Amino acid sequence: MKQFFQIFALIKPYWVRAAWNVVFNILSAFAALFSYTLVAPFLGILFGTQPVVTEPVPLRLSAGAMIHNVNFFLSKVVTEHGRVEALLTVAILVVIMALLKNGFAFLSNWHMAPIRAGIETDLRKQLYRKLLRLPLSYYSEARKGDVMSRISADVKEIENSIVSSLEMLFRSPIVVIIYMVTLFVMSYKLTLFVLVLLPVSGWAIGKVARNLRGISFGGQRRLGSIMAIIEETLSGFRIIKAFNAEKNFTEKFDQVNARYFSIMKKVHRRRYLSSPLSEFLATIVMMLLMYYGGRMVLNHTSNLSSQEFIAYIVIFSQVIPPAKTFSLAYFNIQKGLASFDRINTILNEEEPIKDTPGALPLREFNDAIEYREVYFKYEHDYVLRNINLKINKGSTVALVGESGGGKSTVADLLPRFIEPTKGTVLLDGHTVQDYKISDLRNLMGIVNQQPILFNDTFYNNITMGMDVGRDEVIKAAKIANAHDFILSTPEGYDTSIGEGGNKLSGGQKQRISIARALLKNPPILILDEATSSLDTESEKLVQDAMLHLMKNRTSLVIAHRLSTIKNADEICVLHHGEIVERGTHTQLMRKKGYYHKLQKMQSVE
Secondary structure, three states, rough: HHHHHHHHHHOHHHHHHHHHHHHHHHHHHHHHHHHHHHHHHHHHHHHOOOOOOOOOOOOOOHHHHHHHHHHHHHHHHHHHHHHHHHHHHHHHHHHHHHHHHHHHHHHHHHHHHHHHHHHHHHHHHHHHHHHOOOOOOHHHHHHHHHHHHHHHHHHHHHHHHHHHHHHHHHHHHHHHHHHHHHHHHHHHHHHHHHHHHHHHHHHHHHHHHHHHHHHHHHHHHHHHHHHHHHHHHHHHHHHHHHHHHHHHHHHHHHHHHHHHHHHHHEEEEEHHHHHHHHHHHHHHHHHHHHHHHHHHOOOOOOOHHHHHHHHHHHHHHHHHHHHHHHHHHHHHHHHHHHHHHHHHHHOOOOOOOOOOOOOOOOOOOOOOOEEEEEEEEEEOOEEEEEEEEEOOOOOOOEEEEEEOOOHHHHHHHOOOOOOEEEEEEEEEOHHHHEHHHHHHHHOOOEEEOOOOOOOEEHHHHHHHOOOOOOOHHHHHHHOOOOOHHOOOOOOOOOOOHHHOOOOOHHHHHHHHHHHHHHHHHEEEEEEEEOOOOOOOHHHHHHHHHHHHOOOOOEEEEEOOOOHOOOOOOOOEEEOOEEEEEEEEEHHHHHOHHHHHHHHHHHHOO
């Protein structure tokens, strides 16, 4: 129930629309009620089973007064124009009431449309913003396909199952309440009898729907697994084909898909059960009412006449469809709440990296970066141990060592992609946590081993939203040795580079990344093995671009190819998360330790 109230809270921005929806639902219900109450007394007057009313009574908010005046109007029509003319008049009135009823129903749904679309849009907006705020460590555990499933399929399920049910919940209770009050005024004995039967029907429906939410949760989780496999398949398509692994992936997909089929079969069967079950129970209630009420009328133990009993039955029959809709909405809500639970696991995820209260603005870098006794672990084992490192302004410090030694982790601590488990990282004497995150990251340019490019134009990939002129973009591209190959494409800087830059070579991708960093013109650079995956020719072009990029800047370089960092001011060798050697290239070669061993392994002259 807590989750359901959370969904109702999403309606708050649309409360005016919701209010109009309720108003038009009330008007629609009254229009329908008037047409039903009009027919029964007219039939009594028409066929002589009800006395003619010759005098009206003063208008007041009373069911008896309104019924008396309606009977007076009908009696007057019969007396003055005859029975046939009166029949036509009543038929026209009923058609007008039907038009009003359906017109008001349309207007209520017209106001519901922006509520449904708005809640779906708002949920996606919340999820996307939350995904951008979550730390990198979250995505090392979460499967991208499952996250995509939650922001697409689960949000859509909420729209289909819950938000679509809101219109039922706004309309059905109003209609039921108005009709039940009318029935109570007509005969409180019969209505009390009905009120005893309805909870029994509700209990039976609720018992069937109770575990639908749990089953649906399992189904949505399996759908997330399917999306994850599809995402992995598309990402690793080349490798799957190269290793003839199509059969293995097909079997893996079929297994997960079969489990999803099994779960969803149960879900759909339970949903399909809701309509016939509610209709069957409604028929039982209707027949019991006809038997009990009919016996009272025949035995003259009720205040209802025969035609009033017919009207009572007609009005009660109109209670059944909204009550049935209400039960169907309950089934849908139980299914949708499972998706809402999955979305809430993301929305309620802790955000460990955020601005601290009173965070300081940061506009420039003046002195030094310092790591003091820094330790870091993801779960159990420490990835970094006792890291002490100082990077003075304008200097270049390189991190080398075997893969998995903690080099990238050291770099990720500086822009606060992750937080140290123990120890501190300082910039100009303040811990990085003291500064506003956006200001801190504005001072840094990052070039990764695997260039991150987007399915957009060269121009937009280089600017990344920065408000700069085209001349500045071209200048950055020229320095990064990217201008010539950009101009060779059909539309130059306005050419789309494909998803992830798949239309470009590795060297071209990296030079676009360097152009992006150059355009940002940051005082601090983080270069994460930026040339490790390139061929010799591309490496030379990228290396030349990197030298331009590093000029007059403070650089933290993660190096795989040691030839790229010979001129660094200090080289730190990481081994099992600890700095085991440090010094210049010449000093470390003289020591003949880890660095010397790495050089020999790479056959560096």
